[in-house]
Amino acid sequence: MIIRQLTSNDSAMLESLIYAIESGMENRLWWLPINRISRNHFLDPEWCYFLGVFDKGKLVAASCLFLNEHEFKESLKSLDDVPLPVAEIGRCMVMPAYRGNNLLLTVNKELLSVAKAIGIKTIIVTIHPDNIASKRSFLKLGAELKATTVKNSFYDRDIYTINV
Numbered sequence: 126m127i128i129r130q131l132t133s134n135d136s137a138m139l140e141s142l143i144y145a146i147e148s149g150m151e152n153r154l155w156w157l158p159i160n161r162i163s164r165n166h167f168l169d170p171e172w173c174y175f176l177g178v179f180d181k182g183k184l185v186a187a188s189c190l191f192l193n194e195h196e197f198k199e200s201l202k203s204l205d206d207v208p209l210p211v212a213e214i215g216r217c218m219v220m221p222a223y224r225g226n227n228l229l230l231t232v233n234k235e236l237l238s239v240a241k242a243i244g245i246k247t248i249i250v251t252i253h254p255d256n257i258a259s260k261r262s263f264l265k266l267g268a269e270l271k272a273t274t275v276k277n278s279f280y281d282r283d284i285y286t287i288n289v
């Protein structure tokens with residue numbers, strides 16, 4: 126398997142992965158609907174650093190380091206004394222056939238290195254309290270629970286931070 130940053134050439138594969146993940150969600154409330162502004166910037170390196178995992182040329186997993194405040198300014202309001210600058214890791218996806226191998230953890234370790242290299246001090250992560258796989262993966266990455274919130278009126282989220 127190959128792990129690399131996604132580029133504009135990967136747009137179709139990223140859309141297919143998102144479609145497959147959204148279609149197969151165990152619980153719809155675990156996945157926040159993607160707004161147009163975010164979607165338009167997924168492959169904009171000024172805004173996002175999207176890492177993908179490829180198996181035989183097929184994109185099977187991905188996770189994103191969001192560098193633009195648009196993605197995390199609401200979560201930031203719920204947190205006190207967070208060392209700046211901040212980024213968020215989100216849109217974590219592993220195709221069902223590839224789950225159970227801590228692939229998200231592997232990808233996110235690499236995103237943490239990227240964050241460190243560009244001077245990010247704190248990573249924000251928001252997870253539905255019942256999304257055990259995501260929660261376990263981020264706890265192993267060093268995430269600490271700091272607050273809870275409800276996004277878009279009905280998406281419960283625990284807000285975690287990671288010291289980079």
Ligand SMILES: CC(C)(COP(=O)(O)OP(=O)(O)OC[C@H]1O[C@@H](n2cnc3c(N)ncnc32)[C@H](O)[C@@H]1OP(=O)(O)O)[C@@H](O)C(=O)NCCC(=O)NCCS
Nearest residue numbers: 155216217218219224225226227228229230257258259261
């Ligand atoms: C979240 C997600 C990316 C994690 O994929 P992954 O890296 O393959 O995760 P794993 O299956 O290896 O699970 C991670 C850990 O959770 C555990 N786990 C997974 N599902 C579990 C369950 N239902 N109950 C208890 N433990 C569970 C695994 O055993 C593993 O534990 P370990 O670290 O002790 O080995 C994947 O489940 C996914 O794509 N989900 C749909 C999209 C989503 O919810 N994204 C997060 C919101 S942005």
